[in-house]
Amino acid sequence: MPSFDIVSKIDAQTLDNAVNNAKKEILNRYDFSTSKSTVELDKKTNVLTIVTEDDMRLKAITDSIISRFVKQNLDPKALDFEKPYISVTGNMIKKDIVVKEGIDQTAAKKVVKKIKDSGLKVQASIMEDQVRVTGKKLDDLQAVIALCRTEDFGQPLQYINMRN
Template identity: 45%
Template sequence: MPSLDIVSQVDLQEADNAVNNVVKEVATRYDFRGVHTEIKLNRKDKVISIVTGDEMKIKALREMLIAHFTRRKLDSKCLEFKKHEATSQGQLKQDVAIKEGISKEMAQKIVKTIKNLKLKKVQPAIQDDQVRVTAKQIDDLQTVMQTLNNADFDLPLQFVNMKR
């Protein structure tokens, strides 16, 4: 029976490249001259730390991050921007979490969406942080993939391990 896995993963190397490109762009931008700006990716915790001068610069960095993630073919839905806070040096700090994996609640929404299609012989099953879908025909799996791509979930979904 054909099957596929629905996952939410982020290529950390591409995320690192996107962050490095933002650092290079900040170094050349006129509006960041004379302002201490720091952007770091903690690969272990999957958190991007931003420290800069004021709220406008935080917004500019946010837009740059989203743009560079998109250029690197990473979905910007995986970025979760936390609230910014003041530092002791009079600057602002913001953490950006990189979301990976499908939570239990989101997996249940995905399963419900698949079951609402009312396709015969299509069975979704939640397995840890992914959803496995098995079907009698490969066309049914493609219908499921198309429906989930068009649905608006708050995280990027990838389809892996498609077996015939």
């Protein structure tokens, strides 16, 4: 029985390249020449940490990161921006950006509901952080992929492991 998986993954090397290019861009900008701004990527937890002096620089850094994501063919919807917080001394702003991996339960439920509402003769099931779709015909599976590409589920989706 043919099947495929719907997942949400980010290539670690491409993510690292995008962050490093954003760092280089920030270091070369004139308005950041006297800045103590830092951008760090924790590769184990996929969290970007930005530390800078003011809101203007914070916005410039986040814009640079988003533009580098787009240039590296990564979807910016994979970034989860948390609320910035000011340090105890009050002169630095810190912001964490979580890079989402895997489909969360609410998005997975939306994907399954959309597939079931479509009326296609396929079965969709949630398996941890991915959705497995099985059906009798390959054409139905391709129709599911086309259907999911038209909808926005709040995170980037990839379609892998197509089996006959």
